[in-house]
Amino acid sequence: xxxxxxxxxxxxxxxxxxxxxxxxxxxxxxxxxxxxxxxxxxxxxxxxxxxxxxxxxxxxxxxxxxxxxxxxxxxxxxxxxxxxxxxxxxxxxxxxxxxxxxxxxxxxxxxxxxxxxxxxxxxxxxxxxxxxxxxxxxxxxxxxxxxxxxxxxxxxxxxxxxxxxxxxxxxxxxxxxxxxxxxxxxxxxxxxxxxxxxxxxxxxxxxxxxxxxxxxxxxxxxxxxxxxxxxxxxxxxxxxxxxxxxxxxxxxxxxxxxxxxxxxxxxxxxxxxxxxxxxxxxxxxxxxxxxxxxxxxxxxxxxxxxxxxxxxxxxxxxxxxxxxxxxxxxxxxxxxxxxxxxxxxx
Amino acid sequence: xxxxxxxxxxxxxxxxxxxxxxxxxxxxxxxxxxxxxxxxxxxxxxxxxxxxxxxxxxxxxxxxxxxxxxxxxxxxxxxxxxxxxxxxxxxxxxxxxxxxxxxxxxxxxxxxxxxxxxxxxxxxxxxxxxxxxxxxxxxxxxxxxxxxxxxxxxxxxxxxxxxxxxxxxxxxxxxxxxxxxxxxxxxxxxxxxxxxxxxxxxxxxxxxxxxxxxxxxxxxxxxxxxxxxxxxxxxxxxxxxxxxxxxxxxxxxxxxxxxxxxxxxxxxxxxxxxxxxxxxxxxxxxxxxxxxxxxxxxxxxxxxxxxxxxxxxxxxxxxxxxxxxxxxxxxxxxxxxxxxxxxxxxxxxxxxxxxxxxxx
Numbered sequence: 001x002x003x004x005x006x007x008x009x010x011x012x013x014x015x016x017x018x019x020x021x022x023x024x025x026x027x028x029x030x031x032x033x034x035x036x037x038x039x040x041x042x043x044x045x046x047x048x049x050x051x052x053x054x055x056x057x058x059x060x061x062x063x064x065x066x067x068x069x070x071x072x073x074x075x076x077x078x079x080x081x082x083x084x085x086x087x088x089x090x091x092x093x094x095x096x097x098x099x100x101x102x103x104x105x106x107x108x109x110x111x112x113x114x115x116x117x118x119x120x121x122x123x124x125x126x127x128x129x130x131x132x133x134x135x136x137x138x139x140x141x142x143x144x145x146x147x148x149x150x151x152x153x154x155x156x157x158x159x160x161x162x163x164x165x166x167x168x169x170x171x172x173x174x175x176x177x178x179x180x181x182x183x184x185x186x187x188x189x190x191x192x193x194x195x196x197x198x199x200x201x202x203x204x205x206x207x208x209x210x211x212x213x214x215x216x217x218x219x220x221x222x223x224x225x226x227x228x229x230x231x232x233x234x235x236x237x238x239x240x241x242x243x244x245x246x247x248x249x250x251x252x253x254x255x256x257x258x259x260x261x262x263x264x265x266x267x268x269x270x271x272x273x274x275x276x277x278x279x280x281x282x283x284x285x286x287x288x289x290x291x292x293x294x295x296x297x298x299x300x301x302x303x304x305x306x307x308x309x310x311x312x313x314x315x316x317x318x319x320x321x322x323x324x325x326x327x328x329x330x331x332x333x334x335x336x337x338x339x340x341x342x343x344x345x346x
Numbered sequence: 347x348x349x350x351x352x353x354x355x356x357x358x359x360x361x362x363x364x365x366x367x368x369x370x371x372x373x374x375x376x377x378x379x380x381x382x383x384x385x386x387x388x389x390x391x392x393x394x395x396x397x398x399x400x401x402x403x404x405x406x407x408x409x410x411x412x413x414x415x416x417x418x419x420x421x422x423x424x425x426x427x428x429x430x431x432x433x434x435x436x437x438x439x440x441x442x443x444x445x446x447x448x449x450x451x452x453x454x455x456x457x458x459x460x461x462x463x464x465x466x467x468x469x470x471x472x473x474x475x476x477x478x479x480x481x482x483x484x485x486x487x488x489x490x491x492x493x494x495x496x497x498x499x500x501x502x503x504x505x506x507x508x509x510x511x512x513x514x515x516x517x518x519x520x521x522x523x524x525x526x527x528x529x530x531x532x533x534x535x536x537x538x539x540x541x542x543x544x545x546x547x548x549x550x551x552x553x554x555x556x557x558x559x560x561x562x563x564x565x566x567x568x569x570x571x572x573x574x575x576x577x578x579x580x581x582x583x584x585x586x587x588x589x590x591x592x593x594x595x596x597x598x599x600x601x602x603x604x605x606x607x608x609x610x611x612x613x614x615x616x617x618x619x620x621x622x623x624x625x626x627x628x629x630x631x632x633x634x635x636x637x638x639x640x641x642x643x644x645x646x647x648x649x650x651x652x653x654x655x656x657x658x659x660x661x662x663x664x665x666x667x668x669x670x671x672x673x674x675x676x677x678x679x680x681x682x683x684x685x686x687x688x689x690x691x692x693x694x695x696x697x698x699x700x701x702x703x704x705x706x
Contacts, residue, residue: 211570
């Protein structure tokens with residue numbers, strides 16, 4: 001009993017071929033979209049690679065670009081086959097390749113599933129890389145004269161302004177790090193000397209943040225220095241003041257940005273899989289089972305699987321078992337014929 | 347002598363009609379482009395409208411929007427007309443509409459040209475508007491508790507951050523206004539009171555700037571306060587000063603931004619105007635050719651098409667005569683139908699009788 005059989009007249013076959021042809025060209029466009037999304041994601045990762053310590057993994061965007069190109073190629077070929085399938089003469093030239101092509105399609109769908117899964121899972125890697133990278137970024141903020149780190153200050157300032165965030169977890173991360181370089185500290189000043197000496201590692205720590213943490217929406221001019229000292233500023237309570245500086249941490253801000261990007265790309269890839277389904281399968285089986293091959297107008301039946309699901313699985317399992325057994329006895333042609341038989345029955 | 351006279355055979359007329367139909371549809375697309383350019387300009391001006399003193403600059407985007415809509419309608423109608431012009435019978439339907447349509451299109455095309463020229467001439471007015479607007483915005487920077495001005499501080503801060511500028515002409519503009527609100531000033535502090543008293547208008551002025559003037563390219567942490575005091579900081583030399591704050595004034599930054607946008611829009615509108623002129627010329631040729639064919643009687647004959655029937659000088663002369671004669675129709679001596687009363691009064695009764703006889 002075939003699985004999900006459908007009867008096809010000539011009209012229905014023509015309609016199916018046209019519909020599947022459109023679907024394939026739609027898939028080509030989706031393939032192009034996936035390719036450009038891969039490029040976009042790669043550019044976004046490169047833009048902020050300094051925030052991730054230049055350590056970020058480009059696996060996902062590279063895979064997306066590869067998958068996009070493959071999708072274009074495979075679906076364009078499928079479209080061509082659909083276009084030719086309406087004429088049984090042209091179709092006969094494609095017939096021997098069809099099984100191979102269907103296998104390729106199945107493999108490609110598995111690859112797409114893998115890429116979608118990676119999109120969702122790699123977010124954890126991005127989170128960890130961001131945490132490490134931001135910690136180092138804040139540490140090297142003052143090193144504008146060290147080659148290789150001169151632009152860390154600028155990058156971190158622009159990130160804090162653009163993403164409306166301050167520090168790694170929150171603004172207090174700036175209190176634990178010396179973010180003013182020694183070249184701009186007046187070491188002859190007693191206050192400065194006291195502060196440096198009071199610290200175990202000799203760092204100049206203070207309860208201040210850089211200007212890029214300031215919130216433009218605050219009703220009062222930005223308070224950057226002596227943030228925890230209420231008496232240093234008129235009418236200021238650091239516990240209730242919310243609008244003065246950004247309260248969100250940059251790790252959270254950047255992570256939500258990247259995770260939303262990866263989630264939407266993953267969703268699009270899953271959509272592509274569902275679009276790439278068994279349309280062509282119906283068509284080629286329909287043509288194969290034509291009762292009278294010479295008369296194109298005869299009815300024919302199409303299906304997804306020749307036997308029912310359970311039977312097909314049982315068949316495949318038994319064939320695989322046989323394959324295992326025959327490997328011990330005889331190789332080469334017999335195994336090859338069994339493999340072809342397994343795939344023919346699918 | 348006709349201006350630009352060209353002969354058209356029947357096939358050529360039909361070809362012209364087809365080509366014009368296609369060009370009219372392309373013009374509908376350019377009309378949509380014009381409309382969206384106007385919309386884009388309006389949105390861009392709206393974004394920073396708070397720092398512009400008057401909204402006089404809105405007339406350019408509104409003009410572009412209306413011209414774009416008009417282009418769509420006129421060219422759609424033109425497409426319909428040109429489609430029908432291929433056949434002399436269908437042309438009769440449109441015969442009376444053609445001339446007004448062409449005159450309308452001519453005026454509309456001049457509006458497009460006016461729109462393009464306006465885009466280029468707006469610079470001086472924009473500069474004035476920005477100067478006044480920014481001055482007021484900076485003055486009201488501290489008034490975050492006054493309704494209607496609460497968001498001015500945020501707008502100015504975002505403007506300075508985004509356009510990498512500071513103040514109106516430069517950062518020193520901030521030294522001349524009080525940008526810290528009195529509610530955040532400790533009036534019991536003698537230093538604050540001194541500063542307020544030292545100023546004629548009682549304003550708290552200082553040589554400091556808001557945080558949004560800070561340059562992200564500076565290698566050292568931003569110096570916002572005591573900018574005139576060289577000794578307040580270590581190694582605050584010329585180079586540090588150059589890189590510390592944004593050097594450009596916001597008026598210049600915004601002016602450059604908008605001039606760039608307007609110049610590209612102006613160029614696009616000029617190109618669209620040239621295209622519309624081409625379509626107008628084609629439609630005029632088609633109209634005159636079809637009318638001449640109708641005059642000849644046989645639709646298969648060749649006919650002449652032209653832009654103007656007589657030369658420009660003759661047309662001007664005939665128009666002038668028409669205008670002269672318009673004035674003359676109210677004068678009495680020339681018209682024989684008007685009864686001019688003569689000096690003798692006794693002629694009145696018989697003349698009255700005569701008039702009555704005539705009318706009965």
